[in-house]
Amino acid sequence: MQTNQLTKRVVLPALLIALNVVIARFFIIPVPMTHGNINLCDAGIFVAALLYGRRTGLIVGGLSGFLLDLISGYSQYMVFSLVVHGLEGFIVGWIGYQASRKIQISALFIGGLIVIAGYFLTDTLLYSLTPGLVGIPTNALQVLAGAVVALPLTIKLRQPLKL
Numbered sequence: 001m002q003t004n005q006l007t008k009r010v011v012l013p014a015l016l017i018a019l020n021v022v023i024a025r026f027f028i029i030p031v032p033m034t035h036g037n038i039n040l041c042d043a044g045i046f047v048a049a050l051l052y053g054r055r056t057g058l059i060v061g062g063l064s065g066f067l068l069d070l071i072s073g074y075s076q077y078m079v080f081s082l083v084v085h086g087l088e089g090f091i092v093g094w095i096g097y098q099a100s101r102k103i104q105i106s107a108l109f110i111g112g113l114i115v116i117a118g119y120f121l122t123d124t125l126l127y128s129l130t131p132g133l134v135g136i137p138t139n140a141l142q143v144l145a146g147a148v149v150a151l152p153l154t155i156k157l158r159q160p161l162k163l
Contacts (some may be wrong), residue, residue: 012052014060020044020064025071031138038138041068042115042146043153045089049111050104051161052128054093061089076126084118101151108151110144 024041030038041064049057065081068074088111096107116139124132 013056016048016060017063020060021067034149040146040149041065042143043149044148045085046092046108046150047154049093050088050096051157053097054090056134057093058086062086080122084115088114093153108147112147115143116140
């Protein structure tokens with residue numbers, strides 16, 4: 001029984017990371033002024049965090065963001081994405097896991113603010129204030145799209161997964 005639990009703790013986040021990276025690479029819109037892109041990475045992070053909690057949210061968030069930047073040609077963002085998306089997944093899972101729908105929406109909002117602030121700081125550090133400011137609405141749009149996809153998906157998946 002112990003081996004089965006350990007296997008689940010390793011394999012489940014790995015599968016969620018792989019699925020998230022594939023989905024985020026399939027839906028991608030480059031944003032030249034910010035040196036970034038809009039994708040569905042946040043949706044996968046939100047789903048993982050809301051369904052499985054802060055540990056899985058942290059792992060899926062950090063490694064999905066890191067790997068997406070690596071394979072997308074945005075290596076300058078890799079470490080920043082590891083931290084920003086990891087923190088996003090951790091906080092959403094910490095606040096929203098097994099919580100009421102209202103609390104989950106609040107968790108998604110807070111996670112979104114972490115991403116927006118994190119990439120504002122990242123773009124400002126890497127480039128200048130202008131790309132940091134330009135990135136705010138595009139990051140807000142990405143987070144909003146992620147929340148709009150994740151919340152109903154989480155509701156639909158909770159029953160079949162028996163969570």
